[in-house]
Amino acid sequence: MNRRQFVRNAGLTTAAFATIPDQSIFASTASTKVKVVMIGVGLRGQNHLSLLLNRDDVDLVAICDVDDKMLTMSKAIIAKSGKPMPKIFKGDENAWKKMLELKDIKAVVISTPWELHKPMILGAIGAGIKYIGTEVILGINLQDHWDVVHAAEAGDAQVMMLENVCYRRDVLAALNMVRQGVFGEMIHFQGGYQHDLREVKFNDGINPYGHGVEFGEKGFSEAKWRTNHSVYRNGDLYPTHGIGPIAQCIDINRGNRFLKLNSFATKSRGLHNYIVEKGGTTHPNAKVNFRLGDIVTTTIDCANGETIILQHDTNLPRPYSLGFRFQGTKGLWMDVNKSIYVEGVSKPHAWDNAKDWLDKYDHPLWKKYGNDAQGAGHGGMDFFVINAFIESAKRNLPTPLDVYDAAAWSAITPLSEQSIELGNETVEFPDFTGGKWMSRKPIFAFNDEY
Numbered sequence: 001m002n003r004r005q006f007v008r009n010a011g012l013t014t015a016a017f018a019t020i021p022d023q024s025i026f027a028s029t030a031s032t033k034v035k036v037v038m039i040g041v042g043l044r045g046q047n048h049l050s051l052l053l054n055r056d057d058v059d060l061v062a063i064c065d066v067d068d069k070m071l072t073m074s075k076a077i078i079a080k081s082g083k084p085m086p087k088i089f090k091g092d093e094n095a096w097k098k099m100l101e102l103k104d105i106k107a108v109v110i111s112t113p114w115e116l117h118k119p120m121i122l123g124a125i126g127a128g129i130k131y132i133g134t135e136v137i138l139g140i141n142l143q144d145h146w147d148v149v150h151a152a153e154a155g156d157a158q159v160m161m162l163e164n165v166c167y168r169r170d171v172l173a174a175l176n177m178v179r180q181g182v183f184g185e186m187i188h189f190q191g192g193y194q195h196d197l198r199e200v201k202f203n204d205g206i207n208p209y210g211h212g213v214e215f216g217e218k219g220f221s222e223a224k225w226r227t228n229h230s231v232y233r234n235g236d237l238y239p240t241h242g243i244g245p246i247a248q249c250i251d252i253n254r255g256n257r258f259l260k261l262n263s264f265a266t267k268s269r270g271l272h273n274y275i276v277e278k279g280g281t282t283h284p285n286a287k288v289n290f291r292l293g294d295i296v297t298t299t300i301d302c303a304n305g306e307t308i309i310l311q312h313d314t315n316l317p318r319p320y321s322l323g324f325r326f327q328g329t330k331g332l333w334m335d336v337n338k339s340i341y342v343e344g345v346s347k348p349h350a351w352d353n354a355k356d357w358l359d360k361y362d363h364p365l366w367k368k369y370g371n372d373a374q375g376a377g378h379g380g381m382d383f384f385v386i387n388a389f390i391e392s393a394k395r396n397l398p399t400p401l402d403v404y405d406a407a408a409w410s411a412i413t414p415l416s417e418q419s420i421e422l423g424n425e426t427v428e429f430p431d432f433t434g435g436k437w438m439s440r441k442p443i444f445a446f447n448d449e450y
C-alpha cells in the first residue's frame with residue numbers, strides 16, 4: 001500500500017473527518033481575542049474587513065492604506081459595524097511599517113497589489129508577527145517565494161495564503177468524495193482561472209467595473225496595478241484559485257509534490273480589441289502591446305503520478321468558471337456541466353446531476369457554518385478562509401494552508417513564464433519543503449472546526 005492509499009484508508013477506517021492528532025486543539029492554549037492589523041483596505045481588503053468586524057474574537061487594532069478613497073469606504077464599514085475605530089496609518093507607501101511597530105499584534109491581513117505581498121510579509125515577520133494572512137500570490141519571481149519560505153521558517157511564523165476557493169461548498173464536497181474514495185484513485189485534474197476581467201483591468205479611474213479603458217495611474221482599484229502584469233508578463237498570472245483545491249485532493253507538500261510543468265500561450269487579442277471597441281482606435285491605450293496570451297495552458301506532473309491542466313483565461317468574453325475536473329479510476333466531477341459520473345452507481349455512460357452527490361457529501365464545515373457564511377463574499381467561502389486564519393491564531397496552531405502551499409501554488413506563475421520564454425520547455429519545480437513533503441501529514445479540513 002502506498003502512502004496516499006494509507007492516508008486515504010486511515011481516513012476511511014476512522015471517521016472520515018477525524019481530527020488529525022497533532023492538530024488537536026487541546027494541545028494549545030486558546031486566547032480569546034486576536035489583535036489584528038490590516039495592510040490594504042481596497043476592494044478585497046474591505047471584504048476581509050467586514051468579516052473581521054463581524055467576529056467577537058477579533059480586536060481590529062489598526063488599518064493602513066495609501067488611498068484616501070479606500071480609507072473613507074473602510075471607515076464607513078467600520079462605523080456601520082458599531083465596533084471601535086482602529087488606528088489609521090496612511091500618508092505614504094511605507095506607513096505600514098510604522099503600523100507594524102505597534103505592540104502585541106498577533107496577526108496581519110495583507111490585501112495589496114501582488115508585487116507588495118513579499119516585502120509586506122517579510123516586514124511583518126521581521127516585526128515579530130506570528131500569523132500572516134496574505135491575499136493570493138505570494139511574490140513575483142521564484143526568489144521571492146524562497147525568501148518568504150526562509151523568512152517564515154526563521155521567524156517561526158505562519159504565512160497563510162487566503163485562498164478562498166479551497167473552501168467553496170462544491171469544492172469541499174468534492175474533496176470529501178475524493179477522501180472517501182468515491183472517484184477511486186485520483187488520476188487527473190483540471191482547473192484554472194477563467195474569468196472575463198476586461199471590465200476589471202480597465203475602468204475610468206472612478207468606478208471599479210464596466211466604465212472606461214484606462215489603467216495604471218489613471219485606473220482605479222485593480223486597473224491601477226493588475227493590468228500592467230498583462231502588459232509585461234506572459235504566463236499563468238493567477239493560478240491559485242484553480243490549483244489550491246486540486247492540491248488538497250492529492251496532498252501536495254504532504255506526501256506528494258509538483259515535479260515539473262510546461263505552459264503554452266495563445267496570441268493576445270482580447271485586451272486590445274476591448275480598448276478599441278470601447279475607447280476607439282485613437283485612444284492612447286490602443287497602442288499598448290499586451291504580452292499576456294489570451295489563454296495560457298499549463299500542464300503539471302506530480303510525484304504520485306497525477307497530471308493537472310490549468311488554464312488562465314481572463315481577456316475574452318465568457319461567463320465565469322474555474323473549470324474543475326477531478327477524475328479518478330472510478331469516476332469524475334466536472335463543475336462546468338455540473339455533473340458527476342461514478343462507475344457502477346451512475347447509469348452507464350450518462351452524467352448524474354452533480355447536486356445530488358455534492359449535497360450528500362456536503363463537507364462538515366459547511367454543515368456547521370453554512371448559516372454564518374451567508375452573506376460573506378463569493379458565495380460564503382470568504383467566511384471560511386478568514387475563520388480558519390483567526391481560529392489557528394487563537395489556538396496558536398499551524399494554519400491549515402501554510403507557507404509551503406503558498407509558495408508551491410504561487411510559483412506556478414514564474415515557472416510558466418519561464419516555460420513560455422524557453423519555447424514551452426518543461427521546467428522543474430523547486431521543492432520548497434526541502435524534502436519534508438515526504439513525511440508531512442495532510443491537515444486541511446479534516447473536521448468541522450476550521
Ligand SMILES: NC(=O)c1ccc[n+]([C@@H]2O[C@H](COP(=O)([O-])OP(=O)(O)OC[C@H]3O[C@@H](n4cnc5c(N)ncnc54)[C@H](O)[C@@H]3O)[C@@H](O)[C@H]2O)c1
Pocket residue numbers: 039040041042043044045064065066067070092093094095096111112113114116135136137162163164220221222224378
Ligand atoms: N481571493 C479572492 O477572491 C480575491 C478577489 C479579489 C482580489 N484578490 C486579491 O486581493 C489583493 C488586492 O486586490 P484588490 O482587488 O483589493 O485590489 P485594490 O486595488 O482594490 O486594493 C489594493 C489596496 O492596496 C492599497 N495599497 C497599495 N499600496 C499600498 C501600500 N504601500 N500600503 C498600504 N496599502 C497599499 C491600495 O491603495 C488599495 O486600496 C490582490 O492580491 C488580489 O489578487 C483576491
